[in-house]
Amino acid sequence: MSLAPDPGFGVYLHWPFCAAKCPYCDFNSHVRHQPPDQERFAAGFQRELEHFRARTGPREVTSIFIGGGTPSLMDPATVGAMLDAVARLWTVPPGIEVTLEANPSSVEAGRFRGYRAAGVNRVSLGVQALNDPDLRFLGRLHDVAEAKRAIALARDIFPRMSFDLIYARPNQTVEAWERELSEAIDLAADHLSLYQLTIEEGTRFHALHAAGKIAIPDPDRAADLYDATQSMTSSRGLPAYEISNHARPGFESRHNLVYWRYGEYVGSGPGAHGRFVENGRRIVTFTEKMPETWANLVEANGHGVIGGETLSRTEEADELLMMGLRLTEGIDLARYENLAGSPLSASRISVLREEGLIEPLGNSRLRATPTGMVVLDALVADLARPD
Ligand SMILES: C[S@@+](CC[C@H](N)C(=O)[O-])C[C@H]1O[C@@H](n2cnc3c(N)ncnc32)[C@H](O)[C@@H]1O
Ligand code: SF4
Numbered sequence: 001m002s003l004a005p006d007p008g009f010g011v012y013l014h015w016p017f018c019a020a021k022c023p024y025c026d027f028n029s030h031v032r033h034q035p036p037d038q039e040r041f042a043a044g045f046q047r048e049l050e051h052f053r054a055r056t057g058p059r060e061v062t063s064i065f066i067g068g069g070t071p072s073l074m075d076p077a078t079v080g081a082m083l084d085a086v087a088r089l090w091t092v093p094p095g096i097e098v099t100l101e102a103n104p105s106s107v108e109a110g111r112f113r114g115y116r117a118a119g120v121n122r123v124s125l126g127v128q129a130l131n132d133p134d135l136r137f138l139g140r141l142h143d144v145a146e147a148k149r150a151i152a153l154a155r156d157i158f159p160r161m162s163f164d165l166i167y168a169r170p171n172q173t174v175e176a177w178e179r180e181l182s183e184a185i186d187l188a189a190d191h192l193s194l195y196q197l198t199i200e201e202g203t204r205f206h207a208l209h210a211a212g213k214i215a216i217p218d219p220d221r222a223a224d225l226y227d228a229t230q231s232m233t234s235s236r237g238l239p240a241y242e243i244s245n246h247a248r249p250g251f252e253s254r255h256n257l258v259y260w261r262y263g264e265y266v267g268s269g270p271g272a273h274g275r276f277v278e279n280g281r282r283i284v285t286f287t288e289k290m291p292e293t294w295a296n297l298v299e300a301n302g303h304g305v306i307g308g309e310t311l312s313r314t315e316e317a318d319e320l321l322m323m324g325l326r327l328t329e330g331i332d333l334a335r336y337e338n339l340a341g342s343p344l345s346a347s348r349i350s351v352l353r354e355e356g357l358i359e360p361l362g363n364s365r366l367r368a369t370p371t372g373m374v375v376l377d378a379l380v381a382d383l384a385r386p387d
Helices: 038-056 076-089 112-118 132-137 144-157 174-187 204-210 219-235 254-260 291-301 313-324 333-340 346-354 370-374 376-384
Strands: 009-015 063-068 097-102 122-128 160-167 191-196 240-242 245-247 264-268 273-278 281-287 305-310 358-361 365-368
Touching (some): 038 076, 038 291, 063 254, 076 112, 097 112, 097 254, 112 144, 132 144, 144 160, 191 219, 254 313, 264 281, 313 333, 346 358, 365 370
Parallel strands (some): 009 264, 063 097, 160 191
Antiparallel strands (some): 191 245, 240 245, 273 281, 281 305
16 A cells, blocks of 8 residues: 555545445444435535534545435435535535445335436445344345345446445354355455444444343453454455555555545534644544434534544654554654654563564554454554653
């Protein structure tokens, strides 16, 4: 992977509605009996983007990502209005990556051509599993046949596409996962996101897990599943470039790289957060999560931002470490030192190297080893700890 000197400036747009709430999901997603007023929300995005444009000044956008929730519940015209607003406010060079997250139901696949015409050039499909019993267990509204049709259609229509799978499901063996992953690689185009199931607080799975009704793989089995994932994807041409993301070299998600390379991004829509430089300092913004309240706030104040802060250099350095060590390209040590005001502790680096958790990459970068990736949170906490 080439190491971009400039990590980029992305725009993230959050569509907060779903047809049903999946039992594992703690994203900001809401189910409504009445379809939301798309024109009202599109107008809200336009106004809130104007607010952010006033704060970022003129910039060149390097990627746009419409995530959710389920953005594929939107009419193509709504997507078009959002993308047009971005292009009116900032410079959007032709051909930059424009991704939309889609669920693979047939109704939504029917809108793919419209999204392409509106300017989307990459789709990310939430397939989650390639067997029907597990799709039902995950509360999904599609089956495998529908998912395969959506994948084929997306490959046809969009220059680039990715799909997501969730593994480390209850009772999933390494052999069963390898069979499913192998099929996924056959179906994949240039990119796959492979997430281990996590039990998030506040979800239905959390309650079931707490009641002892579902069990997820223990850390040893999870590590075996992770290793099997790494070796199969790399031997089949889709190596990991981030802890859960795999791509043919050159087809990494530009937008997600903005986050992991600690670039800047504007986040608009209910519950979106952003990080960009304002008056020479990196700031964090976050918006109201409840969609209708967000829309009311935007109509009253021109934006739904309800909080934010200016990050200290130390906080920036910690975030850089946390995000960058997820990548196989690791972090630039000089950039860390520049932010933190001092280098990472040499003695701690040497202990963690001896333990096989981190390794240098050339003489200017540091990365987590595959073993280190499995315990990344603890590793980052250890590295960031002052001497
Ligand atoms: C914003 S969500 C989904 C986009 C789209 N609404 C969908 O469900 O297809 C992005 C991805 O995060 C993953 N995900 C969400 N919750 C998860 C969890 N608890 N454990 C593992 N992966 C999860 C799923 O693979 C999902 O496709
Ligand atoms: S996984 Fe996707 S479809 Fe399911 S609730 Fe979360 S955002 Fe909605």
